[in-house]
Amino acid sequence: MNFSISLTVNGVRRDVELEDPRVTLLDLLRERLHLTGTKKGCDRGQCGACTVLVDGRRINSCLALAVSHDGADILTIEGVARGDQLHPVQAAFIAHDGFQCGFCTPGQIMSAIGLIGEGQAGDDPERVREGMSGNLCRCGAYSGITDAVLDVQKGLVEADRRRSA
Amino acid sequence: MKTFDYVRPTTISDAIAAAAEPGAAYLASGTNLLDLMKGGVSRPHRLVDVTRLPGLDRIEHLPDGGVRIGALVRNADLAHDPDFAKSYPAVAEALLSGASAQLRNAATVGGNLLQRTRCGYFYDVASACNKREPGAGCDARNGENRLHAVLGWSEACIATHPSDFCVPLVALDAVAEIEGRTGRREVAIEALHRLPGDTPEQESVLEPGDLIVALRLPGEARMFSTHARYLKVRERTSYAFAIVSATAALRIEQGTIRDARLALGGVAPKPWRAHQAEQTLAGSSPTPAAFRRAAEAALVDAKPSGDNRFKIELAQRILVRALTLAAAGTPERMPALPASPFSSVSRSDPGEIYEA
Numbered sequence: 275m276n277f278s279i280s281l282t283v284n285g286v287r288r289d290v291e292l293e294d295p296r297v298t299l300l301d302l303l304r305e306r307l308h309l310t311g312t313k314k315g316c317d318r319g320q321c322g323a324c325t326v327l328v329d330g331r332r333i334n335s336c337l338a339l340a341v342s343h344d345g346a347d348i349l350t351i352e353g354v355a356r357g358d359q360l361h362p363v364q365a366a367f368i369a370h371d372g373f374q375c376g377f378c379t380p381g382q383i384m385s386a387i388g389l390i391g392e393g394q395a396g397d398d399p400e401r402v403r404e405g406m407s408g409n410l411c412r413c414g415a416y417s418g419i420t421d422a423v424l425d426v427q428k429g430l431v432e433a434d435r436r437r438s439a
Numbered sequence: 440m441k442t443f444d445y446v447r448p449t450t451i452s453d454a455i456a457a458a459a460e461p462g463a464a465y466l467a468s469g470t471n472l473l474d475l476m477k478g479g480v481s482r483p484h485r486l487v488d489v490t491r492l493p494g495l496d497r498i499e500h501l502p503d504g505g506v507r508i509g510a511l512v513r514n515a516d517l518a519h520d521p522d523f524a525k526s527y528p529a530v531a532e533a534l535l536s537g538a539s540a541q542l543r544n545a546a547t548v549g550g551n552l553l554q555r556t557r558c559g560y561f562y563d564v565a566s567a568c569n570k571r572e573p574g575a576g577c578d579a580r581n582g583e584n585r586l587h588a589v590l591g592w593s594e595a596c597i598a599t600h601p602s603d604f605c606v607p608l609v610a611l612d613a614v615a616e617i618e619g620r621t622g623r624r625e626v627a628i629e630a631l632h633r634l635p636g637d638t639p640e641q642e643s644v645l646e647p648g649d650l651i652v653a654l655r656l657p658g659e660a661r662m663f664s665t666h667a668r669y670l671k672v673r674e675r676t677s678y679a680f681a682i683v684s685a686t687a688a689l690r691i692e693q694g695t696i697r698d699a700r701l702a703l704g705g706v707a708p709k710p711w712r713a714h715q716a717e718q719t720l721a722g723s724s725p726t727p728a729a730f731r732r733a734a735e736a737a738l739v740d741a742k743p744s745g746d747n748r749f750k751i752e753l754a755q756r757i758l759v760r761a762l763t764l765a766a767a768g769t770p771e772r773m774p775a776l777p778a779s780p781f782s783s784v785s786r787s788d789p790g791e792i793y794e795a
Contacts, residue, residue, distance in 0.1 A: 275444075275445075277445070294442065295442070295443065295444075295445035295486070296440050296442060296443075298473070317477065318474050318477060318478075319470060319474055319541075319542060322539065322541060325541055331515075331544040331545075332540065332541050332544060333541050333542075333544050333545045334470070334541045334542065334545070337468075337469060337470050337473050337474060337542075337545070338468075338469065338473075338545070339445075339466070339469055339473065339486075339488075341445055341488075342447075342466065342469070342488050342490055385540070385541065388540070388541075388544075389540065392515075392519075392540070394519070398775055400775035400776060401775045403677075404676075404677050404775060404776055404777075405540055406540075407539055407540075407676075407677035407678040408538070408539025408540050408541045408542065408678055409539075
């Protein structure tokens with residue numbers, strides 16, 4: 275049996291015909307839409323490399339059935355920059371050496387964007403580390419990742435202050 | 440993963456009819472089920488996707504002061520609901536100590552109640568497991584079993600129930616609302632899960648087709664809101680299942696404990712309410728000696744199922760710690776590391792409360 279689903283991916287509507295209900299959102303992004311920025315690490319929800327935003331919330335795309343997300347709005351790493359202008363989180367990862375091999379980085383960046391959007395961590399390094407614990411980095415770039423998130427968070431607070439001043 | 444039929448009903452009655460057939464399973468977010476299916480541990484013929492059923496994603500405040508939580512409310516949304524977190528802080532803390540932010544954003548309240556054990560032998564299809572394959576035997580019994588159950592286990596199965604969320608729920612008398620082929624009924628969370636006995640494959644009292652539609656916490660449970668904690672010992676600080684966990688909720692008046700609620704996680708095949716231990720506390724002062732007596736009462740029936748004798752003492756110590764922190768008062772803000780025994784306490788001087 276075939277399933278027709280329609281998703282908005284990085285602002286573009288995509289209609290996809292699925293021949294098999296087993297396709298995960300991760301495999302759909304990588305194999306069908308050729309958006310290979312989202313990485314497959316463990317494929318079991320333990321490493322966070324596959325993190326994307328679904329309707330604005332970060333989730334593990336490896337543990338999501340594509341067919342169940344018919345109609346969803348998906349943001350992947352390919353959709354966060356504006357042309358050549360990097361997303362502030364991308365720029366901060368570069369500024370703070372938030373990666374080495376880079377495999378976990380798309381998931382780290384999507385998770386960081388999600389974390390900042392959730393508004394729970396603020397400028398507390400402990401809360402940032404806790405909020406990012408679903409993303410493993412085997413190169414051990416954690417301290418740079420934490421600094422990058424804190425830097426973006428600080429920039430947002432300053433921008434807010436300037437606006438309200 | 441074995442293939443399956445996929446159906447997405449739009450009414451509860453259609454969902455029940457579709458799921459009542461042998462080999463069918465409900466799918467909510469799938470954070471546990473898809474993982475089990477990828478490993479060949481669960482092999483449903485049909486998935487009944489309940490994520491589009493109307494009206495199950497709401498948090499409602501009830502006239503009696505209680506709260507009704509739709510089964511499709513996401514763990515993160517419940518934990519961050521300001522009124523809920525203030526009224527039932529130990530539940531919010533338990534939710535935020537579980538899994539990762541990504542998983543909490545996806546996982547549903549109903550699914551969490553029915554999550555499967557994390558016993559490695561259950562997950563490894565090359566191992567013998569009575570829960571996965573009735574009658575096959577239990578390789579955990581003489582295997583790597585330092586994290587297995589010390590209460591409620593049987594020779595057939597020594598697996599533990601992995602949920603954090605369920606631990607304060609049983610302590611606070613939460614109730615599941617269930618729709619099934621014979622209509623609607625209610626089951627206390629404490630009575631939802633079965634002990635393994637000779638039939639570890641039967642994990643709950645649910646019948647084929649039964650759908651948990653909501654969870655209710657009674658208004659009386661709010662009376663514990665100023666003295667309630669959930670603590671969880673893990674092998675790493677975050678994103679790990681409990682070795683042991685405990686919830687303690689107290690109602691203290693003029694320096695005397697009027698009512699106490701205690702439950703343990705990670706030690707038994709179900710979330711473990713410690714009724715006898717609660718009774719030892721009622722009417723006493725919140726002292727270290729009283730807490731130690733209660734902790735001993737909670738574990739009086741415990742026995743190791745393998746290399747896990749340490750969990751009995753560890754569970755007692757974590758209960759004492761949870762009681763100590765609950766007596767000191769619920770923190771005004773959720774700790775940076777929810778449920779961590781290593782987190783500092785915002786309201787009191789830690790040196791003072793750990794004394795004696």
